[in-house]
Structure formats: C-alpha cells, structure tokens
Amino acid sequence: MNESSEPSLFSDLGLPASLLKALNDVGYESATPIQAAAIPPMLEGKDVLGQAQTGTGKTAAFALPILTHVDVKIRHPQALVLTPTRELAIQVAEAFQKYAAHIKDFHVSPIYGGQNYDGQLRLLKRGIHVVVGTPGRVMDHLRRGTLNLDALKTLVLDEADEMLRMGFIDDVKWILEQTPPTRQMALFSATMPKPIRRIADRYLKDPITIMMKSQTATAERIRQRYWMIAGTHKMDALTRILEVEDFDGMLVFVRTKTATIEIAERLEARGFSCAPLNGDIPQNQRERTVERLKKGAVDVIVATDVAARGLDVDRLSHVINYDVPYDTESYIHRIGRTGRAGRVGDAIIFVAPRERRMLRDIEAATRQTIERMELPTSDDVNNQRIERFKQRITDTIASDQLDIFRNMVLQYQVETEVEAIDVAAALAQLAHGDAPFLLPKDAPYREPDFKRSREKGRSNAVARDFNSNLSRYRIEVGRADGLSPKNIVGAIANEAGISSRYIGHIQIEREYSTVDLPADLPDDVMAILTKLRVAGKPMRISADKGSGPDRGSKTNRPNKPHREARKQSFSVKEFGTKKAKKAKKVKKDKKGKVKG
Numbered sequence: 001m002n003e004s005s006e007p008s009l010f011s012d013l014g015l016p017a018s019l020l021k022a023l024n025d026v027g028y029e030s031a032t033p034i035q036a037a038a039i040p041p042m043l044e045g046k047d048v049l050g051q052a053q054t055g056t057g058k059t060a061a062f063a064l065p066i067l068t069h070v071d072v073k074i075r076h077p078q079a080l081v082l083t084p085t086r087e088l089a090i091q092v093a094e095a096f097q098k099y100a101a102h103i104k105d106f107h108v109s110p111i112y113g114g115q116n117y118d119g120q121l122r123l124l125k126r127g128i129h130v131v132v133g134t135p136g137r138v139m140d141h142l143r144r145g146t147l148n149l150d151a152l153k154t155l156v157l158d159e160a161d162e163m164l165r166m167g168f169i170d171d172v173k174w175i176l177e178q179t180p181p182t183r184q185m186a187l188f189s190a191t192m193p194k195p196i197r198r199i200a201d202r203y204l205k206d207p208i209t210i211m212m213k214s215q216t217a218t219a220e221r222i223r224q225r226y227w228m229i230a231g232t233h234k235m236d237a238l239t240r241i242l243e244v245e246d247f248d249g250m251l252v253f254v255r256t257k258t259a260t261i262e263i264a265e266r267l268e269a270r271g272f273s274c275a276p277l278n279g280d281i282p283q284n285q286r287e288r289t290v291e292r293l294k295k296g297a298v299d300v301i302v303a304t305d306v307a308a309r310g311l312d313v314d315r316l317s318h319v320i321n322y323d324v325p326y327d328t329e330s331y332i333h334r335i336g337r338t339g340r341a342g343r344v345g346d347a348i349i350f351v352a353p354r355e356r357r358m359l360r361d362i363e364a365a366t367r368q369t370i371e372r373m374e375l376p377t378s379d380d381v382n383n384q385r386i387e388r389f390k391q392r393i394t395d396t397i398a399s400d401q402l403d404i405f406r407n408m409v410l411q412y413q414v415e416t417e418v419e420a421i422d423v424a425a426a427l428a429q430l431a432h433g434d435a436p437f438l439l440p441k442d443a444p445y446r447e448p449d450f451k452r453s454r455e456k457g458r459s460n461a462v463a464r465d466f467n468s469n470l471s472r473y474r475i476e477v478g479r480a481d482g483l484s485p486k487n488i489v490g491a492i493a494n495e496a497g498i499s500s501r502y503i504g505h506i507q508i509e510r511e512y513s514t515v516d517l518p519a520d521l522p523d524d525v526m527a528i529l530t531k532l533r534v535a536g537k538p539m540r541i542s543a544d545k546g547s548g549p550d551r552g553s554k555t556n557r558p559n560k561p562h563r564e565a566r567k568q569s570f571s572v573k574e575f576g577t578k579k580a581k582k583a584k585k586v587k588k589d590k591k592g593k594v595k596g
Contacts, residue, residue: 008036014043018102019064026098027256029279029306032057032326037210038186039065042154047207048186049200056212056327058188059095062156066130067096069153072105075127076151080179082135082172084162085494086112087354092158093132111147113137113495114528121146135163135171136491136533142178143536152183160189160196166494167486169195176203190357212327222339224366225373226349226359234350235263237375238322239270241348242300244376244384249293249315252302253334255323263322264302277303305330311337321349324358328365348373382438389428389437470504471519474544475534478511483535488515491539496528514544 008031010023031039034052042048042065052058066079083089093110100106109123111133120137124146131138131147141147155176157163163172176199185204189196200207227237238252254260260276267274275289275298286307292298294313303311305325319338325331331349339345349370351359363370396402409423477483485506492498492515504516521529532539 010035013039013064015039015064016068019067019099022099022101025101027258027278028060029257029304032061033329034058034210034212034327035061035064037212038062038208041208042066042184042186043068045184047184047204048210049204049207050186050188050210050212051192052188052190052210052212052327058158059092060099062154062158062186062188063092063096063099066154066156067100067103067106070103070106070129072103072129074129074151076148077128077131078151079130079154079156080138080149080152080175081130081132081156081158082138082163082175083132083158084134084166084168086110086114086134088159089132089134091354093130096130096132108132111137111141113491113532134494135168135175136495139171139175140533140536142175149179152180154184154186155179156185157187157189157199160187160199161191161193164193164195167490169199173199190361221343222335222345222347224335224347224349224368224370226351226370227373227375229350229352234322235266237350238263238320239267240376240381241320242267242272243381245318245346247299247346248317249296249313250300250318250320251308251311251316251334251337252300252320252322253308253325254302254304255326257304259323260302260304260307264300267300267302272300273298274300274302277301277307279304279306281307305334308334308337313337314343316345317343318346318348321347324349324351324355328358328362331362332366378438378440385437469519470516472514472516472544473529473541475513475515476511476540477534477537478509478513480510481535481537483508483513487534488513491532491534492517492529495532496525498525 010020010028010031013031013036015023034050034056038048038050038058038061042062048062050058050061062081070078081089081092083092089110089112093108096108100108107123107126107128108130109120109128109132111120111131113134113136115137120141124131124141133141138147142149157172160172163169185207187196187200187204187207192200227241229237242250252263254263257278257280260278264274264276275292277286277289281289289298289301290311290313293301294315296315301308302322316338319335321331321334325334335345335347338347349359349362359370409420409427412418412423413420475488485508488506489503492503498517498521502518505514506516507514526541529539529541532541
C-alpha cells in the first residue's frame with residue numbers, strides 16, 4: 001500500500017470523538033500519509049508492516065488506534081511499544097498522553113534503563129494501560145515478573161532498524177516470545193534489512209504492508225540550506241533570518257494551526273508584515289491573505305501544509321521550514337512554492353538534533369546536498385538595522401515633505417540652543433520607541449559538530465566530550481551469563497549516553513568482563529553505569545585496578561573500537577561455531593555446561 005497524494009482528514013479515519021477533540025486541541029489539521037494508511041487497518045485489528053522515515057508521524061499512526069481500543073477499567077498493560085532509545089521512549093509516551101487528554105483515568109509510562117526501579121515498580125503496580133520501553137529494561141521486568149503481558153492487545157516495534165544497529169534484536173525476539181499469540185503487531189522501520197524482514201515474516205500475521213515512497217525530483221534553481229538548532233531559540237533565529245536575508249515574499253511552514261497564529265502574531269509584534277494561513281480560517285479570508293501577499297501588502301505568510309496547498313505566488317523568494325515536515329514528499333511540495341517561473345528560490349530548514357535522520361532522508365530523496373547555514377550574528381543584524389535606518393533617512397529627505405518639520409526644528413534650536421545633531425538623535429529615538437535598537441552581543445556557545453554526527457549516522461550521539469585517555473572497568477557479568485559485546489555496547493551507549501566512539505576494547509571472561517571507557521567519566525554517568533543491567537544481571541561496574549588499557553602501552557590513545565572487540569570476543573552462543581572452536585577450546589561437563 002502506498003500513500004495518497006491527497007491529504008486525509010482525521011475525521012474520515014474512524015477515530016472516536018475523544019481523540020478527534022484532542023487532535024483539534026493541538027492543532028493537527030490532516031493525517032500524514034503513514035497515518036492515513038496505517039490507522040484504518042490497525043483499527044480493524046490487522047497487523048501492519050510500515051516502512052517510513054523518521055518524522056513522518058508514525059507515533060500517531062499506532063498510538064491513535066491503540067487508544068481507541070484501550071479499556072481503562074483493565075489495570076494491566078494492553079499495549080507495549082518498544083523503542084531503541086530512552087529519548088524516543090519518553091517522546092512516544094508524551095505523545096500518548098497528549099492524544100489521550102480526553103480519556104479519563106488513562107495511564108502510560110516510559111520504562112528505560114538508568115531510571116530508578118522503585119518508581120517503575122510503583123507505576124506498574126498501580127496499573128498502566130500502555131508501556132513504552134527500551135528492550136533491555138522491558139526484558140528485565142519480564143524476567144523479574146513485574147511486567148504482566150497477559151492482557152496485551154497490541155505490540156509495536158518502533159524504528160526496528162535502529163534496534164538492530166544498536167544490538168537489541170536478540171532482546172526483541174526474546175520479548176516477542178513472551179507475548180500472547182493473539183496480540184496485534186505493528187512494525188515500523190525506515191529501512192528493511194534482512195534481519196528485520198525475517199522478524200516480520202516470523203511474527204506478523206498477514207500484515208498490511210505500507211511503503212512510503214518519496215518524490216525524487218526537486219527544483220534545481222532552489223538553494224537549499226539547513227540551520228542546526230543550537231544556542232538560539234527558533235523564534236529568535238527566524239527573526240534574524242528575516243532581518244538579514246534579502247527576500248521579497250516568504251512562506252514559513254509549521255505543523256499545527258495554532259502555531260500559524262502564534263508565530264504570525266509574534267512576528268507582527270517584531271515589526272514584520274505577516275499573516276497566518278490555516279484550515280480554520282474561512283476560505284474568503286484566506287483568499288484575501290493570498291491576494292495581499294501577491295500585491296506586497298503582506299511579506300510573510302505562516303502556513304500549514306494543507307492551507308498552502310496549490311499556493312502559486314511569483315514573489316515568493318524564500319520558504320522556511322520552521323518545523324521539519326512529516327516526510328520527504330511534503331518537503332519537496334513545500335520548497336516547490338518558491339523558484340517559480342524560472343526564478344531562483346531559497347529554502348531553509350530548521351533541524352533539531354533528533355531530526356538529523358530526516359535531513360539525510362531529504363538529501364537522498366532530492367539527490368541534492370543541503371548546505372549548512374550559519375545563523376546571522378548580532379553584528380550582522382545590527383549592521384542591517386543601521387543600513388536600513390540610513391536608507392529611511394535618505395528616502396525621507398528625497399520625499400520633499402519636510403518644510404513644516406524643518407521650521408519646527410529650527411525654532412526649537414533657537415529657543416534651546418541645542419545642537420542639530422542632538423535634535424536629530426532625539427527625533428530618531430521618538431520615532432523608534434523604547435525597544436532597544438541594536439541587539440546585544442551574542443553569548444558565546446559551541447555549535448555541535450553536526451557534519452560528523454551525520455557521517456557517523458548515530459542517533460544516540462551525545463553532547464558530552466571526554467578526553468582520549470581510557471581506563472579499564474570491570475563488569476561482574478560474563479560469558480556464563482550469556483553476555484556478548486553487543487549487550488555491553490548497547491547498554492552503555494543507550495542508557496548511559498556515552499557515544500560508541502568512546503567505548504574501547506571489550507573482553508568477555510567466564511565470570512566477568514572488562515571494557516575500556518574514558519578515564520574522566522563524571523559522577524552522574526558513573527551513577528547510571530553502576531545501576532545498569534546486562535543479560536538480565538546487574539553490571540556492578542567498577543574500575544579494574546589490575547590493568548589499564550592496552551596493558552601499559554600508550555594510554556593516551558583510544559583502543560580499537562568496539563567493532564574490533566566484537567571480533568575478538570565470543571558470546572556463549574558463538575562457542576558452538578567452527579570459528580569459535582578454532583579460537584578457543586571449551587571444556588564441558590556431562591550436562592553440557594561450560595567448565596571454567
């Protein structure tokens with residue numbers, strides 16, 4: 001099944017009134033393609049296999065059907081959503097809470113590593129209708145018997161390919177085996193590598209397959225840039241761009257109807273000629289707004305995708321994606337509003353760190369590199385303000401309508417003996433008002449190295465920086481517990497927020513393991529590490545005083561990355577392979593257990 005090019009209304013998808021009211025409260029106008037395709041079959045109880053990129057609206061695609069079927073009287077989890085990271089788990093849980101605003105006594109909770117067990121146990125005991133969790137922590141609760149899935153109706157795997165990349169697929173398979181066979185299942189993934197496809201073939205029952213195909217062509221005469229959101233509020237960034245960019249007409253895209261009004265009002269307050277455009281505005285008023293834009297009475301329109309559909313105004317020189325679009329095709333439609341009739345257009349997109357993957361998808365879909373944009377500095381803005389002020393003086397002098405004011409100023413000078421320059425400065429202050437004319441100097445901040453993060457493709461990259469000195473740490477879990485290097489990497493990178501580039505050599509022994517990590521780990525990170533569990537057991541990590549990294553060699557140089565360590569270490573499953581047997585002989589007792 002592929003998405004339709006026509007936007008669908010949520011009211012046409014069979015959702016209950018309580019959910020439609022919540023969607024209206026947050027200003028959602030129409031369903032995204034993945035939502036329009038996935039919601040109806042999920043409402044019918046069918047399994048769904050969806051391939052769609054990050055930012056396409058997948059959360060609502062599975063959350064709304066789940067909420068439709070939840071029985072708040074049953075105080076056990078009726079839906080389980082597995083996510084690769086704790087950040088995504090929190091984000092999905094917040095989305096459930098937002099959509100369930102008019103469902104009384106509904107409870108949802110994120111469950112992830114690094115979070116206190118006591119708080120999670122209290123919530124589970126009180127009764128949760130939807131659990132959103134990372135595989136490791138969900139598996140721990142299932143093994144402890146503190147998470148009961150007997151009442152489970154729906155299971156969702158969100159961003160399955162990310163779980164594969166982070167080494168969680170074995171955990172996911174184990175969790176799937178613990179769920180009731182009658183449960184409905186939905187699997188969403190940006191890509192479909194073979195391991196994900198095998199999971200879909202094994203665990204999904206006659207699924208409805210949804211493939212979100214993207215347009216690949218875009219206007220060649222459109223200059224595309226992105227600004228990485230860092231250190232400056234989006235509204236302040238938009239204001240700076242409006243002040244510095246040389247534009248004729250501008251279209252600013254946002255996701256919700258309420259945002260169109262809020263942003264338009266704030267821009268008007270900052271002196272820009274601006275108007276909102278959304279589906280709630282009467283058609284005749286929308287037509288007047290577009291006509292004002294064409295005539296130059298309005299310079300900036302803040303719009304939703306639906307309201308701007310079919311908008312064709314030659315003077316639109318810039319398109320700003322204030323909010324990242326739901327999918328690549330929406331982006332292509334948006335920027336197509338500029339660069340019309342052979343003119344050169346400009347498209348700028350604001351990208352948050354968690355939306356980096358969507359930027360890569362857009363580049364792939366448009367087959368163009370989107371260049372990084374440096375936000376105008378306060379000096380850039382101030383220089384533009386000064387130049388505009390000077391130009392206004394020149395234009396006013398040229399108007400030849402100064403006689404009455406010239407006479408008044410001369411009369412004032414005679415009466416007060418004030419210098420002409422001081423009179424002019426006072427008049428300029430009166431005309432400008434009390435607001436500061438110039439921006440203060442920018443506070444220094446270091447923008448993240450976005451280019452490097454994009455090249456590495458790490459959604460779990462963190463802002464922390466460590467030195468290159470590595471120390472060896474001991475973990476009280478080993479080969480006898482079924483531990484493998486990927487379990488260690490996944491737990492540390494996901495739960496403690498340490499990028500995998502800071503994880504060095506990993507050695508798996510029978511009763512314990514060692515891993516090389518930065519020597520300058522702060523106390524808060526160590527506190528998280530000490531509480532982590534891998535392979536269902538507490539790590540109990542501590543500094544290994546017996547030896548340092550590289551066993552006394554250059555300690556200021558990181559060890560081989562964890563991928564190398566994976567090649568050098570073996571899990572208990574791997575000891576049955578020929579490769580493992582050649583690498584290490586294993587003695588077993590009569591019951592087949594590995595001897596020391």
